[in-house]
Amino acid sequence: MDAIVAEDLHKRYKAVQALDGVSFSVRDGEVFGLLGPNGAGKSTTVRVLTTLTRPDSGRALVAGEDVARHPNRVRHLIGYVAQDSGVDWEATGRENMLLQGRIHGMAGTPLHKRVDELLELVGLADSGDRVARGYSGGMKRRLDIAIGLVHKPRVLFLDEPTTGLDPEARAAMWVEVERLARQESLTILLTTHYLEEADRLAERVAIVSRGRIVVEGTPEDLKAGLRGESVSVELRETDGRLLDAVQVVQQLDGADEVHLEGNIVRARVPNGAQAIPTILSALDGRGFPVTSVTTSRPSLDDVYLHYTGRDFAAEDEEHQPVAKARGR
């Protein structure tokens, strides 16, 4: 059975078409990643699936229940960890979890036992009785996840679980999520704009761009689908002639998806080892000073570029939320 089915979801906020026909499905028990730059529609998709937002059209089932027709049934079956922490800062970790459990109809010894077990599981056993205001960013995030798990949901939504965490806390969170996926036998839908995160955690990913799913599959399949290798050529400062360098590479045989990232020209070629001499001599011939060359297997970055024709990092930057306005 599919744990999540989304069919042709549309949602418009005033001038912005946030969802423009989102369809995908998540199998029971898998970790599924929605990957896309900021502003692609990932969070809106999650808000629809968690019953917070009504779609303008389309249909969605979560754990077999229709989100529009039986929102309250869905709410009983899901855990939701929002992009921005939903922790009550003035309450202790334990109090946060107890209240959430009571809202879900739990009580007494089973509830207290469950809270103890989860505090242990997310590594907050020693700080569970401290007020959450004093928690670090990583601790708040782990508390968020524990809150989302109190009632043993079937499906857990993790919206950008590691945004705002430092690299160390992020790595710890990855280990955490992997462990939860195993121990709690959950279906997890996570959204992220970190390519490595999707690559590391998700069994399958769907790439979201401008309110649509552009491609869906395992990270390995998606990368394997792009034949060849990526070549990155770093150029020394060339006072505005970088675009000319891109043109030079574009004209070479076999060079695809040539684009610029900072002062690095990237291209996909059938065979890196064969292409490098050609590229170097072409650039050298036009007087471009090359500082380094690397080749790599295609990454999800390349997958994104291939399917959308746009550069992931640039698009992410462009939609960086400036000041988060509430309610848009």
Added chain:
Amino acid sequence: MPQLLRHTGWMVVRQARNLMREPIWIAMMVIQPMIWLLLYGQLFSKVTQLRGGASSYIEFLTPGIVCMNAFFGGTWSGMAMINDLDRHVVDRFLAAPASRLAIVLSQVTRAGITAILQAIILLLVGLALGVRVHGGLLGWVVVLVASALLAMVFSGFSNGVALLLRREASMIATANFVGLPLMFLSSILLSTALMPGWISSISRFNPVNWGVRAARNAVVVGGDWGPTGEFLLFLVAATAATCAFATWTFRSYQRSI
């Protein structure tokens, strides 16, 4: 219905516990009304006309300050809602099977309970300064009910505005804009007989004044229970109206997510 009550109860417990962790808040809650009482009591004590039929100005003033405190508390109570919106606690409850109504009503209930506690403190201070509650036990009950209702009327309004504007600065501006004018358009500080005609006419439609009149009947007059009951009923109706307003703006918030 039982679910609504249970959820409201837990959410009230949560808010109350959070407030109890703020020592400054507790100090302000207890000390500020006392300052009003002592300050105004001294300031106007020589002006014998102000006190209406009361035996001392402090006796006249005490029920007024109880009400002032209750409605000020109410007008500011939307700040807690803004805080919960900013911290995304509201969204977390919305994605869970929490009673929607409880999210709003718990704030209003908490404002009412706070007002009752403050009213008790103020009455005790008043007693120490020689105030007599002429209405006896019933008088006490009336004062406490009036203060709770006043706080709830304005808490409903305040939470409604909080859910509509969703910004701290706008909330502060609104509370200030509403608070002081309504205070001076009521008989908190001086009896209705001394007001200019137009102010006394307006004050008849001011919910703050309904509370003040009821509380003053209970403390100073110790009678007039008929009109007093009417004032309380008006306050119940006003509470229902502002809570409906807050529920409506809560829906508009939900639609905006």
